[in-house]
Amino acid sequence: MQYYKNLIIDFHKLIEEINISYMQEFSNSLFSNLEILYKTIKESYITNNSIAYSVATLQINLPESLSHTIPTGANSIIVYFSVKNIELKRNKNNIISNPIERLDSFNIVIKGEDINKNELISSWHLDKKIVSNKYNFIEPEFHFTFGGYKMENKYENNNCDFGQLLLMRTPRIMHPPLDLILGIDFILNNYISKKYNDLFICNKKYIKIIQKIKELIWRPYALAFAKKMQNDFSKLNKLKFDNEFVNSITG
Numbered sequence: 661m662q663y664y665k666n667l668i669i670d671f672h673k674l675i676e677e678i679n680i681s682y683m684q685e686f687s688n689s690l691f692s693n694l695e696i697l698y699k700t701i702k703e704s705y706i707t708n709n710s711i712a713y714s715v716a717t718l719q720i721n722l723p724e725s726l727s728h729t730i731p732t733g734a735n736s737i738i739v740y741f742s743v744k745n746i747e748l749k750r751n752k753n754n755i756i757s758n759p760i761e762r763l764d765s766f767n768i769v770i771k772g773e774d775i776n777k778n779e780l781i782s783s784w785h786l787d788k789k790i791v792s793n794k795y796n797f798i799e800p801e802f803h804f805t806f807g808g809y810k811m812e813n814k815y816e817n818n819n820c821d822f823g824q825l826l827l828m829r830t831p832r833i834m835h836p837p838l839d840l841i842l843g844i845d846f847i848l849n850n851y852i853s854k855k856y857n858d859l860f861i862c863n864k865k866y867i868k869i870i871q872k873i874k875e876l877i878w879r880p881y882a883l884a885f886a887k888k889m890q891n892d893f894s895k896l897n898k899l900k901f902d903n904e905f906v907n908s909i910t911g
Contacts, residue, residue, distance in 0.1 A: 661711040661750060664876065665704060671841050671869050672697040678859050678866070686856065692719040700840065710761065712747040715840050720847055723856045729772075734780050737772035739847050743840060748877070756884055757902035758801070759877045760837050763788040768847065769810050781820060783810035786838055789908055800911040802881070803832035834910065836881050841873045885909050 672694070679691050696716045704713035722737040745764035751757055766786040774780055785808050789801045807827040814820040815827075838846060848857045860866055884906045887893045 661706055661709065661748065664711050664748060665701065665706055667869055667872055668697070668701055668704075668840060670865075672701060674863070674865050674869070675844070675860070678863060682856075682859050685859070686723060688721065688723065690721060690723065690852075690856070692721060694718075697840075708750075709752070710747055710749040712745065712762070713743075713840070714745055715741070715743040715843075717742045718844075720844075720851075722851060724853065726851065731774050731780070733775045734772045735775075737770060737851075739851055740767075740769040740771065741843055741847060742767050743843065746839060748839060751880060753900070755900045755902055756880045756887070756905070758884075758905040758908075759880050760788060760802075760839075763837075766838060766843065767808075767810060768843075770851070779820065781811060781814060782806075783808055785810070786835065786843075787832070788837075789911070797830060797832070798911040799832055800834040801905070801908040802835055802837045803911075804835045805829055805832055832911070836878050839873065839877060841869065842877065845870055880905075881909070 675691065675697070676694055679689060679694060683689050696718050700713050700715050704711055706712075718741045720739040720741065722739065725733070725735045726737060743763075743766050745762055746760065746766070747762040748759055749757075749761045751759070763786070768784045770782040772780045784804055784806055786802060786804055787799075789799050789803075807829065811820070811822070811827060815822060845861070848860050883893075883899065884901060887899075887901050887906045888909050893899075
């Protein structure tokens with residue numbers, strides 16, 4: 661999986677370069693600690709067929725307040741992104757199989773302040789299905805969930821009052837798998853307006869890297885979903901599938 665590692669190396673260099681241009685244009689940095697990506701690359705474990713790594717908490721400073729927040733006027737918003745023990749593997753013998761062998765955690769934590777300088781927090785995490793008898797509800801292979809331990813722990817330790825907000829671990833929202841690169845792209849596209857993110861997401865080199873990662877990770881997911889929805893899909897396209905992966909797509 662040296663090919664994938666090279667993509668991360670190229671992505672890191674590109675993000676660093678664009679971040680400098682961003683600072684020159686807007687007099688502030690979007691990414692505060694990009695050296696974390698270098699550490700991720702250095703400490704990744706790679707074989708011919710797989711790569712495993714973790715991403716320490718990467719800090720992304722939002723350049724403007726988000727609209728439609730509750731409470732209104734939330735400001736000084738920072739997104740914290742981290743990944744723990746993700747392992748990606750190469751498909752063998754042209755069989756469409758799960759591109760992610762393991763994913764311990766994938767967290768997006770958003771923190772800010774209200775008009776009285778009180779801390780605000782929101783949290784999303786992407787999970788990979790865990791086969792266990794304790795789960796009684798639908799659980800797609802990859803799914804987003806709001807809240808989770810990041811918010812529950814603050815409530816249990818009396819560090820945050822969520823008022824009348826009801827926090828639950830449902831629904832588990834079906835979503836394509838994400839890695840380091842697609843995770844950063846997800847944040848740039850969902851939390852930062854085009855005025856500020858155009859330097860990144862409209863960069864030709866950036867677009868090319870994203871396309872290559874989606875080919876590696878989203879293509880097998882999309883094909884497995886198509887097979888799940890249309891059973892004779894594989895016959896039409898002469899594809900081979902890992903049926904366990906196919907059946908797990910929608911939970």
